[in-house]
Amino acid sequence: MKRALAGLAAVTAMTLTACGGSADPLSNxxxxxxxxxxxxxxxxxxxxxxxxxxxxxxxxxxxxxxxxxxxxxxxxxxxxxxxxxxxxxxxxxxxxxxxxxxxxxxxxxxxxxxxxxxxxxxxxxxxxxxxxxxxxxxNKDAVVVTRATADERGLKTIADLAKSDDVVFGGPPEFQQRPDGIPGLQEKYGLKIKEYKSLDVGGPLTVDALKTGAVTAADLFTTDPAIEANDFVVLEDPEANFAAQNxxxxxxxxxxxxxxxxxxxxxxxxxxxxxxxxxxxxxxxxxxxxxxxxxxxxxxxxxx
Missing domain, CATH: 3.40.190.10 (Periplasmic binding protein-like II)
Structure with missing residues (x-):
């Protein structure tokens, strides 16, 4: 998912949990x-x-x-x-x-x-x-890994990731229970999760967890500039676990x-x-x- 976006070299993370300046801080x-x-x-x-x-x-x-x-x-x-x-x-x-x-x-x-x-x-x-x-x-959910992880493990698809039994997965708390979250990945690919880390909605916690190796893979949005800014790899989803999200x-x-x-x-x-x-x-x-x-x-x- 390489997209040429000017000025993204300095982008380290997309603060996807923060609201816009005019947003009301409603949270429950x-x-x-x-x-x-x-x-x-x-x-x-x-x-x-x-x-x-x-x-x-x-x-x-x-x-x-x-x-x-x-x-x-x-x-x-x-x-x-x-x-x-x-x-x-x-x-x-x-x-x-x-x-x-x-x-x-x-x-x-x-x-x-x-x-x-x-x-x-x-x-x-x-x-x-x-x-x-x-x-x-x-804007679709995607299973994302670092370039180093993809190269080291030979990962191109979610099915490739499912061959590992030591996957630490990161994402928002609800992704662990949603039908197209971990349950869907387990059903369609047999993905084995060693540990799930509840982080944020594709925000700085998730990006940092990938960058530091705290998680093997994570749920990010495909429109997140952090993917290209950090040279992350979006794993292909041949079984269409993630439906079209217009x-x-x-x-x-x-x-x-x-x-x-x-x-x-x-x-x-x-x-x-x-x-x-x-x-x-x-x-x-x-x-x-x-x-x-x-x-x-x-x-x-x-x-x-």
Whole structure:
């Protein structure tokens, strides 16, 4: 996954657990439950990593530009934490990823290709929720190792890693239990885990654990500039443990008015995987810009 990104030589880690400067420091399930916003207001949420916060700001700013009143509940936590808020109406809109969301609502769905995942997701969601048009932008979970580990062990695929019986794996706590996390890797590849280290959501703890050899392999996002900056190796996934993960707006149906739908679909039409990588790089610049600033600059640059 070599991508030429200017200025990444100095990047040591993508701080994926930090929220954007405008995010509310919400971190537990109690923040995702409560009274639904009024009919004319949309509460926009995000998960607890900068790409999610950035996408939420893109949604929020674009809606505000069209006169929609927006509340923000950013940096909430993992899907297991924020999804109940979508169901009870205390969160109306959140940027999501098709494959992992499908696994969350229907682990037995089995779809892996982009269109099949999106179609299955539309059918699997509860009646109060819907997804709007998916974008071409994709950010997948990936099993990542250092170049030295890949060379030493002859690793190209996750199946190669499964030949070892001494694997120390690092990732967010929820990855140990999610269907496409360790359980999926064990089922599809027979991966043997000597130890699992709960770290962060692809953030500095995970990157440092790989760099120092504290873990053999780790879960990182494919749009994380730290992969190229550190010459990490993304192991191929021939059994498609990780389904397609296109960015998509997940929204309460009652708030998906024609105006709101038009705004969000226009955003999805402009988002690409390369865009995500570039925006993540900007978020990790030395001056650590506010997510809302990066979001505004992108919206302006694409005429939104």
């Amino acid at each position: 399930a109690s923040t995702t439950t409560g009274t639904p916003a009024p009919a004319g207001t949309i509460t926009v949420g995000s998960a607890n990593f900068p790409e999610s916060t950035l996408l939420a700001e893109i949604y929020a700013l674009a809606l505000e530009d069209k006169g929609v009143t927006v509340n923000r509940k950013l940096n909430i936590g993992s899907r297991e934490t924020y999804y109940p808020g979508l169901q009870d109406g205390s969160i109306d809109l959140i940027p999501e990823y098709t494959g992992v969301l499908l696994n969350h609502v229907s682990a037995a769905a089995g779809a892996t290709e982009s269109e099949a995942v999106y179609t299955a997701l539309q059918s699997a969601l509860p009646p109060e929720l819907t997804v709007l048009e998916k974008s071409a932008a994709e 960015v998509v707006p997940l929204i309460n149906k009652s708030k998906a008015t024609p105006e709101v739908t038009e705004v969000l679909n226009a955003i999805s039409a402009k988002l690409t995987t390369e865009t995500l990588i570039e925006l993540n790089s900007k978020l990790n610049a030395p001056d650590k810009p506010d997510a809302a600033k990066v979001a505004r600059e992108w919206l302006t640059s694409v005429g939104l």
